Amino acid sequence: MLWKDLDNQVFSIKDPEKRLQKLQSMRNNIIARLNADYAKPWSAVANSGANVELDGLTYYECLSRLTSLMYLASEKRWVDSSYRQFILDCLERARARLREEIPLVDKIDNNFEPGKLLERFLVSCPQAISEVLYP
Numbered sequence: 316m317l318w319k320d321l322d323n324q325v326f327s328i329k330d331p332e333k334r335l336q337k338l339q340s341m342r343n344n345i346i347a348r349l350n351a352d353y354a355k356p357w358s359a360v361a362n363s364g365a366n367v368e369l370d371g372l373t374y375y376e377c378l379s380r381l382t383s384l385m386y387l388a389s390e391k392r393w394v395d396s397s398y399r400q401f402i403l404d405c406l407e408r409a410r411a412r413l414r415e416e417i418p419l420v421d422k423i424d425n426n427f428e429p430g431k432l433l434e435r436f437l438v439s440c441p442q443a444i445s446e447v448l449y450p
Contacts, residue, residue: 317348358384374409374443378436381405382429391428402429406436413440 325341328334338345346357346366359369362376372380385398393399437443 317345317352320348321345356384370449371447373445373447374413374440375433375437377448378402378405378409378443379433382433386429388430399427402432406432409443410436410440413442413446415440 325334325337328337343366350356357366358380359367359372360376360380361367361372362379369377382402385394385402386392387394
């Protein structure tokens with residue numbers, strides 16, 4: 316189990332600097348285990364599929380990853396109905412931070428396709444594909 320391994324290999328190290336070094340050396344392994352064994356996958360994944368830090372994601376990559384985690388495209392449904400509004404709120408917040416004045420979301424029915432909405436987002440905010448969340 317991941318957490319038992321972390322307890323034994325990392326959290327048992329008393330020196331904070333050595334513990335941090337150990338965590339950093341195990342980064343890729345921890346991310347792989349989170350994605351394979353755990354209900355909470357690593358969230359900072361670039362469109363290329365690379366595991367990155369959150370500060371390395373662009374606005375579009377972050378919104379795309381959120382959507383991929385919250386919407387089951389094969390079943391055309393949200394994991395939880397509240398995620399629909401969460402994605403809409405995130406889209407509007409991203410647009411505000413990117414200084415896009417015209418609202419993207421006017422009237423969206425309950426069955427909108429998130430992929431198409433992300434495409435509309437890119438058309439209205441093309442800088443979202445290159446501007447990182449945390450410059």
